[in-house]
Every structure is written in C-alpha cells, then in structure tokens.
Amino acid sequence: MPKAQETVLEIDLKALKNNFEYLKSKLNDNTKFLAVVKAFGYGSDACKIAKFLQNLSVDYFAVAYVNEGVALRNAGIAKPILVLHPQTVNFKTLIEYCLEPSLYNVKVLNEFITIASAEKQNNYPIHIKLNTGLNRLGFWENDVDYIISKLKNIDAVKVKSVFSHLAASEDLNEKAFTLNQINSFKKTSKYMINALGYLPMLHLCNTSGILNYPEAHLDMVRSGIGLYGFGNSEKETKNLKPIATLKTIISQIHLIEKGESVGYNRAFKSNGFLKTATLPIGHADGIGRQYGNGKGFVTVNGQKAKIIGNVCMDMIMINITNIECKEGDEVVVFDVNYTAEDLAETVNSISYELITSISQRVKRIFKN
C-alpha cells in the first residue's frame, strides 16, 4: 500500500477472507453462516463487504435496520437479509425489498401480519426472536402459545427461523448463565417446533458463541466482530486479523516552549520544551474527546505518540518530542499490530465502539 496522504481507512479483503474461513472452520458442514454487516459493516463498508462475502460461501446477511437492508439490495445483494430490529413504520419498505424481519413481541408480530396480509403475501419469511436472558428484545417463553395460536390460521407469513442472543458469550466467568440460556433456548424452540408442525432454522451464537460454545451452533451462526478481526479474547484474536487500518498524516509540526498551551481551552500546558504534530483527524471522524489529554495514542514511524490536549472536531495534536518525523509523514491510528481494541482500551471502550465510530467522512480504500 502506498503511504497515506490524507486520513484513510484501509480495508484488507484478504484478512476478511481469512477471518471468514477461520470462523467457518469451527462449524459443522451443515451449519449455515450469517454475516452481520450492520452499522456500515462495523464501520467499514457494508455493501463492499457483503458483495465480497456473497462470493464466498456466506448463506445469510443481517443488518439492524431496514434502511441498511435497502442499501444492500440496491448494491445487488441477492442473498437473504435478516433485519434484526425493524421498526413497524418501515414494514412496507421491508417487504418491497424482500428483507426478513425479526419479530420480538406481540405488537410487532401483529403489525407485521396485518401488513403482510394487506400486501397479499404468502409464506413471507419471518424470524421469531426469543428472550433467554439478555432482556433486550424477544418474546418470553410464556408468549409462545400466543405466537402459535396467532400463526395457526395465517398464510401470509411463515417462520423461517427461531433465534435468541447470548448475553455474555465472551465472558467465561458467566459460563453457567450462558449454558442456562442455551438450554432454555433449546427447550423453548423445541416446544415451538412441535406446535408449528414444521422445521424453522434455529440460531443462537454470535462470534464469541461460535468460539466458546460449539454445542450451540445449531443450524446457523451469526458473526460480526470476528469477520472484522476481533475475537473478544487474546487467544482468538491471534487467529483473526483486523481488516481495517486507520491512517493519517502529519499536517504540521510545532516546537512548544515551556509555559505554552496546546489546543482548545488550553487543556494542555507544557512544563518544558516539546514537539507536537497536528493530524487531520478529530472527533467528527470518530476519535472521541475521551481519547484526548494523554489517554489515547497513535504511532509515528513505529513509535507511540500520545494525544495531547482536547480532541478537536477535525484535528488532534500529538506529542512527538522524541520521535524522528517530518510534516507529511504517515501516522497509524490503529492497524494489525496496534489494534483498534488496544486503542479502545485506553478509554475503557471496546473494539466494536471504536470501529463503528469511524465516520463516513473518512475515505475507505480496499486492498486485495
């Protein structure tokens, strides 16, 4: 890759393929793979990622909201797309674009059936979400009889899958809780299948579930963060490769004397001579204000440089006092060595938050 000449997010498609193949190698041949590409493909580019994965053996895609699914269809994605958290106001659009809703309570189930019937649908694929302990979205076990009675005499929709979501699949201290969720899901879904009289797919695992709970892979798994290169554990992160590298450059170097300040509100005050570099990346690009004032750092010619003062909207200043560098040099914000997870940890955040925050202003470049 040529050196960066502006702020860019490089996406390594070979790393994506590696991650996909690694996760896939954990599965039985008959377990399907759903790729989660919500939130712009975890901050990369959902359409490019989905197009690439569509040519590998991905079976399904998922997004959070209807407009994300519409964007995928407009980009030519033909595989099934599950919408994890559709809003009822968008149900007509969802049907128009052949997206498949996750239905998680009586209100959305009934509204979807009403709209699908009005649109003269037959066996429209729906996915029933069960709550097994995350207590975020999902029917409770004692709603199942209602769901069954509701679906009995209706041709407009058909249950394509029954699924749930683990609350702590990455935290092995919560193993007992997770095993409980798995058992509860198996039990409730079995009851549902018996009552329905046909066999929807069952799925439960996200990335950490794939890695930690092989007994819960069932008919399909749903992976997001693993595809993008993070395994939520030191051991697994070695087998995965972050696909995104965020780079920028040095716009200007300043020599700061003792007693001078740097940046807005004079948040940084120098108590000795110091060399700073100003970089064209700020909180509007996804580097939040919490990374300022000595918390976060970047690397310049292989050496760590702390962010000093407040993060501005379009810029940050870093301390390069002992680093050999010049204006125009490349700066790495995160890459495969100093990862987004490492940077996120400096502010007690997680890889998910940092990578999905990289704003649409930052140019995306694809390699391999």
Ligand SMILES: *Cc1c(COP(=O)(O)O)cnc(C)c1O
């Ligand atoms: C986001 C999401 C996933 C993906 O989780 P990862 O930890 O990124 O693999 C899976 N299932 C549901 C319901 C989600 O919301």
